[in-house]
Amino acid sequence: MSSSLRESLQRVYDQHGQLTPKLVVDIARDPAHELHRFFEWDDATAGEAWRREQAHRLIQKVKVVYREADEKNPEQSVRAWHAVRSEQGHVYEPVAKVAADPFTRQLVLKDMERDWKALKRRYADFAEFLDLVRSDLDQDAA
Template identity: 35%
Template sequence: MKIAKFEFSDGARFQPGAKKDDPNLVGQHIEFLRQQQKGELTPKDVLDDARNPNSPLHSFFEWSDSEAAEQYRLQQARGLIRAVVAVYVSDDRPAVRAKAYVHIPEPGAQHYREATHAMSHAKTREMVLRRALDELIGWKRRYRDLEEFAQLVTVIDQLRDEIAASR
């Protein structure tokens, strides 16, 4: 099979100032790098190429070391928040482990809330469920061609249709 062109994935997020108007150029350049590396591309290969200001990949990276360090630490903080699991207990059920915090993607005010609190309010519940469904649909797009997951792809489609019908 031959690649016809390259695009950015739905919902892809890039740093401010990234030149994302020509995803095909970016994809072709990354493919060129992969071929240079005998088919085995690493993030370091991409980063090393992007260091060159003339590379079509250059604008996708933060080159201020202090700003990059801050962004990296924020990413570590997000990972830490996502890693925390709460053990919920009640008198009538066994203890349940679940994510302690969920991401609330409010435009201009993204934040995390305690999971049970977020799920008990209609607005934030809808945001969490929408994001979960979007992630599930993204997973389906990435793996739909794998025969081993054909049944799961069908279930995801049914779930998406049921949710759409209930709105």
């Protein structure tokens, strides 16, 4: 059990020629497997966690249109709810409230900045990444 998570996942990949969440869960079901400890196996707890994940996905799906489509541009929309840090963890607030409240807007912008920096760190070693971002920004500006 002293191997790292990376090594454990590499072994799964090496043995099966692929790595998928389903495969990892199936292999980790064995209580003797080194990955078993990373999962919640109590169905009551895990079931509730999955329902929270489903609710999270539902909340993120809802969009509000802020610019209707016209002959030159497609419709523009944003998420209707944004996660805002609070004492209870992250809570979702309506986008209109986030936009209207300077403090809340700053919290969301800080989260955006942290997310952007994490993405940049993740892909910084790929020279093509910055080209891809620039190209996408240029397309949006056009």
